[in-house]
Amino acid sequence: MNRNLLLSVLLFFTITALTQAQSIHSPSVDLEVVEKIKEEGLERSQLMEFASWLTDVYGPRLSSSPQLMNAHNYVKETLSEMGLSNSHLHRWGPFGKGWELKRFAMHANTPYSYFPVTAFPKAWSPGHDGPVSGEVVFLNIDSIEDLEQYRGTLGNKFVMIDFPQPSEPAWDPIATRRSNDNLLDLANASERVGQRPPGGAPNPAAVARAQQRFQIMEFIQEELPLALLDFGYRGWYGQIAVTAATIPAAPGTPWGERPRVYDTDPSEIVPQVSLKREHYGRIYRMLEKGVPVELEMDLRVQYQEDDLYGYNNIAEIPGTDPDLKDEVVMIGAHIDSWHAATGATDNASGSAVMMEVMRILKEIGVEPRRTIRIGLWGGEEQGLHGSREYVADHFATAPGGWGQGGEIERKDGYDNFSAYYNIDNGTGQVRGIFLQQNEELRLLFRTWLQPFADWDATTVTYNNTGSTDHVSFDRVGLPGFQFIQDPIEYFTMTHHSNMDYYERLVEQDLMRTAVIVATFAYHTAMLDEKLPRK
Numbered sequence: 001m002n003r004n005l006l007l008s009v010l011l012f013f014t015i016t017a018l019t020q021a022q023s024i025h026s027p028s029v030d031l032e033v034v035e036k037i038k039e040e041g042l043e044r045s046q047l048m049e050f051a052s053w054l055t056d057v058y059g060p061r062l063s064s065s066p067q068l069m070n071a072h073n074y075v076k077e078t079l080s081e082m083g084l085s086n087s088h089l090h091r092w093g094p095f096g097k098g099w100e101l102k103r104f105a106m107h108a109n110t111p112y113s114y115f116p117v118t119a120f121p122k123a124w125s126p127g128h129d130g131p132v133s134g135e136v137v138f139l140n141i142d143s144i145e146d147l148e149q150y151r152g153t154l155g156n157k158f159v160m161i162d163f164p165q166p167s168e169p170a171w172d173p174i175a176t177r178r179s180n181d182n183l184l185d186l187a188n189a190s191e192r193v194g195q196r197p198p199g200g201a202p203n204p205a206a207v208a209r210a211q212q213r214f215q216i217m218e219f220i221q222e223e224l225p226l227a228l229l230d231f232g233y234r235g236w237y238g239q240i241a242v243t244a245a246t247i248p249a250a251p252g253t254p255w256g257e258r259p260r261v262y263d264t265d266p267s268e269i270v271p272q273v274s275l276k277r278e279h280y281g282r283i284y285r286m287l288e289k290g291v292p293v294e295l296e297m298d299l300r301v302q303y304q305e306d307d308l309y310g311y312n313n314i315a316e317i318p319g320t321d322p323d324l325k326d327e328v329v330m331i332g333a334h335i336d337s338w339h340a341a342t343g344a345t346d347n348a349s350g351s352a353v354m355m356e357v358m359r360i361l362k363e364i365g366v367e368p369r370r371t372i373r374i375g376l377w378g379g380e381e382q383g384l385h386g387s388r389e390y391v392a393d394h395f396a397t398a399p400g401g402w403g404q405g406g407e408i409e410r411k412d413g414y415d416n417f418s419a420y421y422n423i424d425n426g427t428g429q430v431r432g433i434f435l436q437q438n439e440e441l442r443l444l445f446r447t448w449l450q451p452f453a454d455w456d457a458t459t460v461t462y463n464n465t466g467s468t469d470h471v472s473f474d475r476v477g478l479p480g481f482q483f484i485q486d487p488i489e490y491f492t493m494t495h496h497s498n499m500d501y502y503e504r505l506v507e508q509d510l511m512r513t514a515v516i517v518a519t520f521a522y523h524t525a526m527l528d529e530k531l532p533r534k
Contacts, residue, residue: 050355062337118275240340313375333353349423417478418524425487
């Protein structure tokens, strides 16, 4: 018998011997249900169909946009058709006005050439009534006093203030999977290495640069040029990473007190457009040589102000145990996206996975002891708004909304909550799970991952990870978890960029992820007790 077969046999008998145990301290795997989940999720998957509707038809799904509301309604109807209970929209907010791009084109003319410019407006930028044209001017600013030479001259200009990004060939691969060394480092992480070092004193030079940038942006906002041009915060080879228009905020302003672009009168916002870096650099270099560049831009937008609230999709499979049915296991992902593409890997992928998880569990006829509930959140990209407000409405609120000291105010549902599992790191397959520094769950999660050893999906790390919706639960003391995923092209290509289309989804990875998440939701719902809180 070869070594791999021997290990598989030993694993089978080890897990089978534990299938009667339902305790966190004596973890088990229901292999019969796992095999049913695998068969349904791998042979009859509907995941890519869900993803196509969310991207090709209803994308992009910018917060509060008509496209996002169309997606919400599609999900609500689809979850009802699956046979889930209580499929509805949870309203939260108010959030602010929506924004929809109706038309955009940009063209460059010089005394020697014409070329179309590849670019995308930033969300919530105001538009113009029709095409506008004007010269491009680069502001040479060594000190704030240099701004005065431009006062009263920028109203009919396109303005550049940043030097081009230096380039070099892309030596590293665009798409990657997590290496064995990386997974080993995660598995070996401890409390000592999981803690962030204390922050040092602010760098005076950085503070000075931030203050100067603030004053420059204030000046430009007063001048209201035709548009402020930049090159996006990441990307070459035509990739443009673009999010929301910027409103000046004084350095040191607390996050919650900064002006929000979706709450600001459009007349007070400078139209802002991100160019691909190659075009930005070309225009800059011609201006440096004294060659004038004129741009023509057709930017038309529409604001949605009829409904200033945000929404989340909620539906569930009710629990069947009379003593546990009021307790809740949640899975979720954010359904909103940015606007330069159709938001495939960020995060139609996670939303489609979670829809598929609920479909699988319903289709195979599980009867969970606890209620299994899905939440697809709006407003994640602007600050985890949807999940935070859902948690606040149903489970607990934290001081300042972020749990940074002070007492948590618990709601009626707090004591009945078991766990929340999230997907939001692209199309890559699950390779394990972050414990979020809840060490007591290591053995349990390792056991639940064992059936997926042949997918290399067994890593459990003490580390936490942030910046997505599980944080809304974690910050009020509820068990909230994000899975470890292969990056594929997420942080190199698709994240927040004009490349984030359906074609960037990896079907096998997403199907496997749905299977793994379904087993976690099921096993959590079948335990004798709720998951422990750290």
